[in-house]
Amino acid sequence: MTTIPAAAATSGRRRSGADRGPLLSTAFVLIAGLIIAGGSADSYFGGVVILALTYAIVTAGMAVQIGFSQQVVFSQSVFMGLGAYGVAVLNANLGWPSLLALVVITIASGGVAWVIGKAVSRASGLALAVATLMFPLIAFGYVSYANWLGGSIGLSLTGTLWPGGSATLNGILTVVIVAVVVFATTRLVASDIGLEMYTLGVSENTAQAMGVRTSRRRLELFILGSVLATLGGAVYAGTQLFVPPTLVQATAELSLLIMLFVGGRRSVLGAVLGAVGIEYVTGISNWISVHILLIEGALITVVLLIEPDGIAGIVSRLWRRAAPRLPFTGLTTEAVLVPPPVLGQDEEAGISGELALAEETQTSAFRQHFAARRADEAAATTTLLEVRGMAKEYGGLIVLRDIDLTLPERGIFGLCGPNGAGKSTLLGVVGGSVRPSAGTVTLAGEDITRLPAADRFGRGVSRTFQAVHLIRGRTVLDNVAVACLRSQRSSLLRGIVISRLARARADAMEALEYLGLGELAYREVGSLTLETQRMVELARAMASRPSLLLLDEPASGLSEIQRERLRGVLRAIGEVTCVLLVEHDLDLIAAVAERILVLESGALVFTGTAEEFRSSELVNSLLIGATPTTTLGGEH
C-alpha cells in the first residue's frame, strides 16, 4: 500500500498542532491575565476577574473530569471549601502564611480525595452523580453549625497569598497559578492518558477491552478534579480574605457547573473563559446580578441548544468553517478530532476492500511481527488457549455448561449456534468481561480465569463487539491508537509530563495501513459507513498485535459484496494469529474457518472441519432448520 504524501503531510502538521495547543492556551491565559491583573488588580473590575480566576482553577479540573472523561460528580464545591477553610484555619488560627497553607492543604487534599475516591469510584454513571450530590449537602449542613469554622457567618483571614503583597502582586500570583493549571490539564487531555480517559468516558466496556484500567483511572480523575478544586478554594481564601459557608452549598456547585457548561464542558480553555465570563458579567452589572437566575437559565438553555459543547464548541465550529484546512487545537479539546473529509464514499469502499498484506517490501515493525508469526511453523500446532470445564449460570439460568476448548496459536475457529446458545457469553468468558461460574481459562500456559479484561488485553487477547463500539468524536487513527497505548501502568501525572500519544498514533497508522485503511486515518469515525467502521474495529483489534483475536459477528449488517471482502481480510489475519470467530453467516464461517464449533443451549454439540460441518445432519437440522432443500452452500 502506497502512502499518499498528502496524508503524511496532514499527519505531520496535525501532530505539531497538537503539541502547540497547550502552549498556546497557556500563553493566552498568561498574557491576558497579566494584562488585567497587572493593570487593574486593585480596581473593582480587576477584583472581579481575580475572583473569577479562582473559580477557573476549579472549572479547568471539571472540564477534564466531568466534560472530557464524563465522570459526573457534584463534589467540587466541597473540596473548594476544604481548600478555603483549610487556608483560613491555618492562617487565622495558627498564624501560618497563606501561601504555605495553600501548598500544604492542596497536597493534603490529594490524600483526602484518595480516601473518598476509593469509596466513590466504586460507583459510576448516575450512581456516582447521586452519591457525590450528597457531599455539598453534608458539608454545608456541617459547616453552618461548626463554631470552629465560623458557623453560618464564616471565617476571616489575616494575610494574603503574597505575604503583605498588594492586590496586583496577588493578582499576578493567581494568574500564574491558573496558567500552570491550564498548561497541565491541556497537556493531559492531549496525551495518551487523555485518550484513555476519553475512551473511558464514552464506554467503560470498550476501554476495558483495550486494556484501560478503568477503576484506577476513575480514582485518579477524582483526585485530580478534587485537588484542583481545593487549590481553587485555597486561592479564593488567599485573595478574598473571607470564607463564607455558602461556598460549599449545593448552589455553589451548580454555579460551577453552569460556568463549565456554558464555557464548554470538554474544553479546558472554554471552562476557564466560562468562569471568567459569567463572574465578570454578573459582577459588573447590577441589573444582571438581580435577574441572574432568569438570565442564567435562559443562557444555558440557548447555548446548549445551539451546541452541547458550549461556547468553546460554537467557536471551534465557526473556526473550522472559516478555515477548514487548519487544525484547531487552541480552544477546544475536540481539536484532535474531525478534519474535513478527504475521500468520497466510493473511494472509501474501495480502500477498505483492498488488503495490503501482500506487500512485504515495506518494513514496519507491525509487518515484521506478523511476517515472523506467519513463518513460525510450529504455531499451527502449539496450544495457545485452553478452556476446561467452563460453566456460566445467571441465577439458576444455565448459559454455558462444561465447555472444553483448545485452540492453537494460529488459524480461524468458527463458533456458531442458534440465538441464545451462549456464543457471546463464551466470548465474554474468554475475553474477561464475563466471570465464569466454574472452570478455568489458560492462555499460553498461564491461568487467566480470574484476570479482568484489561489485564488479558495486556497478555494478547483482543476483541471486537457485536454492535460496533467505536469512540465517537475521535478520528479513525485515535480509535486504533487506543489499542497501542501501552500506558496502562502509567499514572495520570505522567501524561502531563510526557505524552506517548504520537508513538501510539504511529503504531496505529501501521495497523491501519496493514488493513488498507491508512487514508481514512483522519476521518471522524461517525462519518464512516458501517463496513468501514467494522474494518476500523478490526484494525483496532489487530493493532495490539494480539495472539488471540475474538470477533463477535463481524459480518452482521454487511452486504454480500462487503462480506466477500471481509473473507479476504479474515483469511489473512488467520495466517498470523488465532481467531475465535462468532458468526451467524454460516457460509462465511465455512469458507474461512479451519475448524467449526457449534454451541447449542450452552453445550458444545459439534466440532469439525468445514467439510464435516457442511455434511453434518446435526448442523443442518440445528442451524438451517428441517427444510431439506436449503443446505449450506459452497463458496461464492
Added chain:
Amino acid sequence: MKLGNLIISGIVTGSIYAAFAACVALWYRVSNILNLAVGDFAMLGALGVDNLVRVHHWKLAPAIAAMLAAVSVGAYLYDRTVLRLAQDGRTRQEGIVVTFFFTFALSFFIEGIAELFYGTDVHAAPAVWSGPSLSLGGGLHVDRAGVLVVAFAAIVGIASALVLRGTLQGKAIEACGENFFGARIAGIDNRKYRRLLFILSAALACVFGILESPITGYTYNSGAALSLTGFIAAAYAGFQKPGKAVVAGLGIGILEALLGGYVSANYADTILYALLAAAVLIRPSAMGLDIVPE
C-alpha cells in the same frame, strides 16, 4: 407519644419527598431526563395561588384552576420549544447534557420569573381544608394539610405503579425509556408520551405545592430543595419505578424525623445525607443506575 408524633411528621415529610420522587421517576421512565424543575412547578402553584387570592382577591377554586392551567401551558410550551429542539431534530442530544442540564436551566429560569413576580417573601396558598390539627387520640396530632399531602402522595404513587404495571399505555411508557428508537419502530409515539407526562408531572407538582404550602411556606427558591429530595428518593428506585420511589421517599422522611428527634436537631439533615450517600456507595448496583444512558 414522642415517637408516634415523630413518625407522623416523618410520614408527612416523607410524602412530600415521595410525591416529587414519583414525578421524577415517572418522567425519567419515558424520557431518560431527570426533571430537576419539578419542585419549581410546586412553588409556582403555591405562590401563584397565594398571589391570586391575596393580592387579586380571587376565590380559591378559580385561582387553583388558573394556576394549574398556567403551569400546564408552560410545560407544554417548554416541551414544544426546548425539548423539541434538543431531542427531535436531526441530531438527537443525549447524555449528561440532556439528562441534567436542560431541566436544571429551566429550574433557574422559573425561579427567576417567580422572584420577579412574587418577590422574595415567604408565602403559602390558603389551606384547602382549613381547621385545627386533627387529634388521633393518645396525644397524637396531624395537620389537615398533612393528611391531604399523605393521601395525595399515596394516590399518585399507587396510580402510577398500577398504570405502569397493568395497562398497555404503561408498557408503552416503559418502552420509551428502555429504547428510544425501538419504541418508535414499534409504533409508540414517545414524543407524545414525553410531552404528556411532562405536563402531567408539572400539574401534579403544582397541586402538591398548593396542598403542602400551608405546612412549610414557600419562597421563590423553595423549589430546588424539593426537586433535590425528590431526585434523591427517586434515585433509590433507580429513577425507574414511581411506586418504589414513593416508598423510598417515605422512608427518607421518617428517617429524617427520627434523626431530628433523637440524635441531633442541628445535624439531622447532615447525618441523613451521609447515610444516604453511604447507601449508594455500599451497593451501587442495587439501585439499578449503574449506567448513564448513552
